[in-house]
Amino acid sequence: MDTIPAVLRAAAAAHGSHPAYVEDGRTLGYDDLLTHVRDVARGYLAHGVEPGDRIVIWAPNSIDWAVAALAVTYAGAILVPANSRYTAREVAxxxxxxAARVVVVADGFLGRTQVADLRAASDLASVRLVQDIARLDELVEAGETVPEETAEARADAVRPDDVADILFTSGTTGRPKGAMSAHRQTLGVARAWGEHGGVGAEDRYLAINPFFHSFGYKVGIITGLATGATLYPLATFDLDRTMALIETERITVLPGAPTIYQSLLTAPGREHRDLSSLRVAVTGAAVVPVVLIERMRAAAPAGLGIDTVVTAFGMTEAVVVTMARAGDPAELVATTCGRAIQGMETRIGEHGELLVRGEYVMLGYLDDPEATAAAIDADGWLHTGDVGELDADGNLRITDRLKDMYICGGFNVYPAEVEQVLSRMDGIADVAVVGVPDERMGEVGRAYVVPAPGAAAPTPEAVVAYAREHLANFKVPREVRTIDALPRNLGGKVLKNELRAPARSTEKKD
Incomplete structure (x- = not known):
């Protein structure tokens, strides 16, 4: 059972009508989930989807997202999730x-016109169908021309080493790279995460982490299939709604970025909510204060009373590498990312860089053998770009980043991508972006802008507006500073450590 279609069938056989998903009064059992997935897969086949074709899903969390995504692999195709906050240009x-054959979108999400914007951004030469996710019944109707046996044969033909998904992540060059994973890898990390987190069929799992991200898709949707847990998808994070769901649905598992738990702990009216059902929390993606772990574990009303709180380290290229374990002390959980999971190895290489190797390291980057060779050496070690330390027990502590990536609200932001966009703005001669601490988001972007000679310096508001037009919201710098020149070393490299300092004497006072 090392393919996603096989695990879906096994989950339906083992759990029957036990709820797989609950959303806004709609409940879908594991048996009905299989039926819905098969029917949508038949719809893909009716539109000419062949084994190995790519299907992009650009939508927020929902039951329909899970159905549409699982149907991709059931049809023998490859899933390409797109960030729901991306602009149409980024998705195009x-x-x-x-060369995607099908694009599934949530037209109207956040008040936007996704279908029209996407068609305006590209001629979509490879695309045979742009499907609104709110009308999956249209796919089901189209699939009625395809016999069930044909869909089942397509699912049977999927092999463990076939590519299951391509998750894009921006590299230091600013150009997104597609990390390819096989079915056995996507399933393996989901099973490992579920095992270390102690997730089972009796659990009710609040899916706040976006499904387009590995934290939501692989250790959310796929972990659900592997364990029989019930998932409650949330399209956007709303604090009051989150607390109401925890209370009324007796949510037991709540993974998320540290900001989720900080928001819960400081939420107005929390003392009037019963959040005692929470028992498992897994966090990561940012530095976690020791006091936060202590408060998450502390009994109400001071804390959340969560029995098992663990941290983890992973990346798109290797979704789960290390995890803390239940019973680890709060300081270890807060200051380390735990130990390597089964099937993975860690070591510290040159310049203190963390290297990882094992079963869950990606197959490679899509159509980019040079980037793949640069990331994975001849011995199979993935060079993470993070500087770290390993203690005597193998617990990983991330101490710095070789790359300039920062994490805003749980999302990775690569300054080179933002810099490339801003450098195209009229009036800007040079630009550098760094991540700076933020109490709510963890880190936010600060852009240093050098005006073009003889040109009026663009206002901070204009720079932010330009960024919003071209980039997802979490990538948009929250602060813009005008500067005479960027600090560089003799080799021309920008000295970003200087830019991260609280203040600079060379900044212009506007």
Missing amino acids: DLVDRT
Whole structure:
């Protein structure tokens, strides 16, 4: 059972009508989930989807997202999730680079016109169908021309080493790279995460982490299949709704970025909510204060009373590498990312860089053998770009980043991508972006802008507006500073450590 279709069938057989998903009064059992997935897969086949074709999903969390995604692999195709906050230009780039046959979108999400914007951004030469996720019944109707036996044969033909998904992550060059994973890898990390987190069929799992991210898709949707847990998808994080769901649905598992738990702990009216059902929390993606772990474990009303709180380390190229374990002391959980999971190895290489190797390291980057060779050496070690330390027990502590990536609200932001966009703005001669601490988001972007000679310096508001037009919201710098020149070393490299300092004497006072 090392393919996603096989695990879906096994889950339906083992759990029957036990709820797989609950959302806004709609409940879908594991048996009905299989039926819905098969029917949508038949719809893909009716539109000419062949084994190995790519299908992009650009939508927020929902039951329909899970159905549409699982149907991709059931049809023998490859899933390409797109960030729901991306602009149409960013999604069009993914569609064109993957030569996607189908694009599933949430038209109207956040008040936007996704379908029209996407068609305006690209001619979508490879695309045969742009499907609104709110009308999956249209796919089901189209699939009625395809016999069930044909869909089952397509699912039977999927092999463990076939590519299951391509998750894009921006590299230091600013160009997104597609990390390819096989079915056995996507399933393996989901099973490992579920095992170390102690997740089972009796659990009710609040899926706040976005499904387009590995934290939501692989250790959310796929972990659900592997364990029989019930998932409650949330399209957007709303604090009051989150507390209401925990209380009324007796949520037991709540993974998320540290900001989720900080928001819960400081939420107005929390003392009037019964959040005692929470028993498992897994966090990561940012430095976690020791006091936060202590408060998450502390009994109400001071804390959340969560019995098992663990941290983890992973990346798109290797979704789960290390995890803390239940019973680890709060300081270890807060200051380390735990130990390597089964099937993975860690070591510290040159310049203190963390290297990882094992079963869950990606197959490689899509259509980019040079980037793949640069990331994975001849001995199979993935060079993470993070500087770390390993203690005597193998617990990993991330101490710095070789790359300049920062984490805003749980999402990775690569300054080179933002810099490339801002450098195209009229009036800007040079630009550098760094991550700076933020109490709510963990880190936010600060852009240092050098005006073009003889040009009026663009206002901070204009720079932010330009960024919003071209980039997802979490990538948009929250602060813009005008500067005479960027600090550089003799080799021309920008000295970003200087830019991260609280203040600079060379900044212009506007």
